[in-house]
Amino acid sequence: MSETPKTSGSLADRITGPAASKLDAATTSFTPGAANPSSSWADEVASPVGTESKQLGGTVEQAQLDGATIPLAGSGLHDAQYEVEVKLSDIQGDVNSPLFSVSTFEELGINKDILQGLYSMNFKKPSKIQEKALPLLLANPPANMIAQSQSGTGKTAAFVITILSRLDYTRPHQPQALCLAPSRELARQIEGVVRTIGQFVEGLTIQAAVPGAVERNARLQAMVVVGTPGTVMDLIKRRQFDVSNMKVMCLDEADNMLDQQGLGDQCLRVKQMIPRIDQILLFSATFPDGVMRYAQQFSPSANEIKLKRDELTVGGIKQMYMDCPSDEGKYDILASLYGLMTIGSSIIFVKKKDTASQIAARLTQDGHKVVAVHSAFEGAERDSIVEDFRTGKAKVLITTNVLARGIDVSSVSMVINYDIPMKGRSDSEPDPETYLHRIGRTGRFGRVGVSISFVFDRKSFSALSEIAKHYGIDLVKLDQDDWDKTEAIVKDVIKSSRAGTNLQS
């Protein structure tokens, strides 16, 4: 693989190309991390976004503000050593960008109090998904919607605006909208977005239904309820949650929520316990074919906005990989990347909770500042660690797939796949959806970011190759034998300010 010239196409192609013989023969001869004498891969990313890198204080006319739910404080972006600046007006004027639109928020028929909330977040123009979806979402009579758009392109605001537009504000204690998300962190984040977009809407009431948030026997008395499926199911069963007047139900990360092996049963049961729902909304960046069929049953006769597979990746995320000497050897590589990880903020994804805890302990012992979060942590502790990460107090977060989806922290400039995401019984198949969601924690709304996936043996290598082939992408190899070069490449991307010029995939 490492000898393959840069024009050789995707990683997967490389495997079936000249390097294949090495791999195919490979039961024994695959040598990860082999020297790379004549490689020109560095050229592939020397100008990663087709423009020069610019540091903080460069000539960018108008920096993109956060769009964060807590104005200017939510993301830690401003603490970063190199602030990532994006000229959003350029990006949103690029017809190939998922952030492109021809309209304004006013033209989409949004209520003025909601508009005020959007402007307070410094949203100037809708993104493509917002522009396309909102007229359909806000039309009467209410119609169901299945909507797909790349990670970090503003799906949350699209469904939050819809929810806020559907409520009967004369009934502030009557639950009328339910939004479900796969993790407590994402549910809390959505709750925050509802609060921020709805801050000028008089009489709006919101409540979270995540583990530990609702006291036993207390009734939910808010118009908008945002929660996780298990907790919501329990609250309805215990009659703490009156679902008799439900106008909107929204599943964020819908493919994950409807996945038969995962949360599918719970979401279906929740839906069955609700006597009538005017509008069912399903949103995600990914809708694999199998789940799409089920989604169409869950949200019948829905308007659909779909993407083709090769449109799914966000161009601002530079996807790279590293051949590590062995499974154990991944740790040393990770430790060597620490300096780069703290230029902005970083998330390291591992498969198992134990691995997350072990790596965090080792890195801490080696003098690095990191935090870990996974499902074995108690709820309040999870909340406080994630909050530290959001505010930039903690810059390196080690976690499992529990935080792979939806989490929006704009300062994240690097994602590391310490373990390649796998699915199926005994991890038999690569998991392209999880890969896409994981790397989508960076490169939010036109920003740049780097993802580095670690491979160390034939299985991890082929899994990553299959993922690359699935999306038709080419991954850049980073050389562990030349750290100066590796560092230069990664820094060049992270510090570049014009992600938007390269948003097409």
Ligand SMILES: Nc1ncnc2c1ncn2[C@@H]1O[C@H](COP(=O)(O)OP(=O)(O)OP(=O)(O)O)[C@@H](O)[C@H]1O
């Ligand atoms: N029109 C807009 N203008 C500026 N910023 C926006 C706009 N819409 C959304 N954003 C910001 O973009 C970021 C990403 O939005 P959001 O979290 O909704 O992405 P998403 O599409 O749901 O991604 P994912 O698939 O990863 O969940 C957020 O910080 C949000 O505040």
